[in-house]
Amino acid sequence: MTVLILTSRQDVTADMVIAKLHDRGVPLVRLDPADLPGEAALSAEYVQGDFYGHLSTDGRLVSMGALRSIWVRRPGEPAAHAPEPSKWLTAETEQALYGMLYSATVRWMNHPCVAAQARCKPWQLSLAHRSGFAVPPTVITTFPRVARQFAAQYRDIVVKSASGPPPGDPPVALPTTRVAPGTDFSGVAAGPTLLQQYIPKRADIRLTAVGTRLFAARKVSASGQVDGRYGDTGHAWKPLDVPDRIARAVRDYMSLAGLAYAAFDFAEDEEDVWWFLECNQGGQFGFIELETGQPIAEAVAAWLSPPARESS
Incomplete structure (x- = not known):
């Protein structure tokens, strides 16, 4: 069974997972929707209740029936690289590509419809409350x-x-x-x-959830720092155990949101409370893995891969 990865050509984080899939001997196809039509092609048939779909890119042809899973990583806008791009062509290509992919029986990380809702920060805050997080x-x-x-x-x-x-x-x-x-x-x-x-914090925490596997990392904050994404604190990310209460809340959130992958950001205060800031359904993990050595790419590859008995 084949893994389809939807992402741009320049995506180091995807490269990390692809290397792990190669190590596992899992067939994969990497497609940037921006290359369709042109360098990539598709065809789908719906006849008398039967569905047949095919994608072609980089000399590879894959049928929808042969797909195991789809990882929506960082896909480009459909038809963006077409010889004569237009809003109409983008809309037509998006309908054709994703309509065909939705027709396949596959696992999604994450399904685009689920991801679109998960990106809405107001909805995240509501879900975080329901899941039991501390929310400012x-x-x-x-x-x-x-x-x-x-x-x-x-x-x-x-x-x-x-x-x-x-x-x-x-x-x-x-x-x-x-x-x-x-x-x-x-x-x-x-x-x-x-x-x-405002939450006075002593550290930023990034928790990456891959299915049921959780990887937490902590970086000490600079005095008075507000946004952990900007500025050098002089500290590196270090692995961190996940408290049981947080693990339960994360899994409840993932289940309610229908997510297979997510990156949670927390602010840790002086009383060890992890305050929920946001959940990025497509958040980066490469920089965390490189600094902490946590096997996040391997976890993503394992989730996308067929069970061992299917790989043989």
């Missing part, structure tokens, strides 16, 4: 009065993006930032604004 008080609002009330109640707060940096070239960095006392919140009316109580 948060408001998302376009009412300046509500923002002022939130700031008055929690005093020390941060503002952060709900969707991440806006698209553009060069890319824009939008770090989580503390809100100064006396801030004028009238600008909140111009667009939804996410405000959250």
Whole structure:
């Protein structure tokens, strides 16, 4: 059975997993949807209740019936590399490709429909509460009065993006930032604004969940650091045991969200509380594995692979 990996051609994290799949002798096909149509091709038939689908790329032809699993890593926009790209061609190609893949009986890491919902930060916060995580008080609002009330109640707060940096070239960095006392919140009316109580932290924690396997890593924070993604703390990521309570909450979250893979970010305070910040359904793990030696790529490869009896 074959593994299909949907990602761009420049993806070091995918390369790490592909190496592990090769070590296991698992057939795989790597496809960037941006290459379709052109360097890649597809065909799907729906006749009298039967379905037949095929993908061709890099000289490989794979049938949908031969797929074991699909890893949606970092796929490009369909038809982006076409000789004459257009929004219409992208829409048509997306319908054809993903419609065909949805018709196959495969395991997904993660299914695109599930992933689209999992990216919504407000929904993440609701799910985190249901799963039993400690979640900082948060408001998302376009009412300046509500923002002022939130700031008055929690005093020390941060503002952060709900969707991440806006698209553009060069890319824009939008770090989580503390809100100064006396801030004028009238600008909140111009667009939804996410405000959250500031958590004084002593460390950042990244927990990578691959199926039921959990890999936690900890990095000591610099004094007063707000956003662990920016700035050098002088400390490296180190492996960390996962407390039972956190493990239960992570597995509940994964089950409720329908995810097979996720990267959780926590802020650890002085009382050892892990505060839920966000869950990235497609988060990077390569930098964690390189610093900690945790076998995350091997875990992903194992999840994607056929059982041993099917590989023989």
